[in-house]
Amino acid sequence: MELTFIFQIAILIFSVVIHEVSHGYAALLLGDRTAFYQGRLTLNPLRHLDPVGSLLIPLLSYILGGFIIGWAKPVPFNPYNLRNQRSGEAIVAAAGPLANIAVALIFGLMIRFLPFTLPQSFVDIAAVIVFINILLAVFNLVPIPPLDGSKILFSFLPFRSGARVFLERYGLILVFLFIFVLWRVVFPLVSYLFHLVTGLS
Secondary structure, eight states: OOOOHHHHHHHHHHHHHHHHHHHHHHHHHTTOOHHHHTTOSSOOGGGTOOIIIIIIHHHHHHHHHSSOOOOOOOOOOOGGGOSOTTTHHHHHHHHHHHHHHHHHHHHHHHHHHOSSOOOHHHHHHHHHHHHHHHHHHHHHTSSSTTSHHHHHHHTTSOTTOHHHHHHHHHHHHHHHHIIIIIHHHHHHHHHHHHHHHHOOO
């Protein structure tokens, strides 16, 4: 994928914005209007960019690991406003990765099944969109705070369980450890899913 770093950053920003807005709309559907009141139910990237997660981390991951990963400012929501108190927070958390999976499937299945030859430039762009969105979905499903996977996991754990306390205390350290040390263990899964969706190697 011979696309420039800047172009990949643009795709990453587009993808993390969709991810965060999906959290906000899921919360809205479940009864919480916090994101709406704060003007975060918008695709305007300026409302969502985080200097560290949207610029610094993608740059470092690209330089050190050859891939781009990052995040946007979390869309706020109040779990006490959700109609489903038992699983509402997990549903809101899952909405972000599911949105990225949906984007990956749309562009990936276009590459794989459209009955006419696509321009190579479109295939290159679509392939990067698929790869980054699969990457974001897998990354965010890792059960380490503040990633979405932790909120899904916590919905099954007692409020003050030892595992939850440990993860909440050391979550940020564990996230950076995962990105720069352990990610290579998970990366083959991302590559496999990319091939499965697009048919490309």
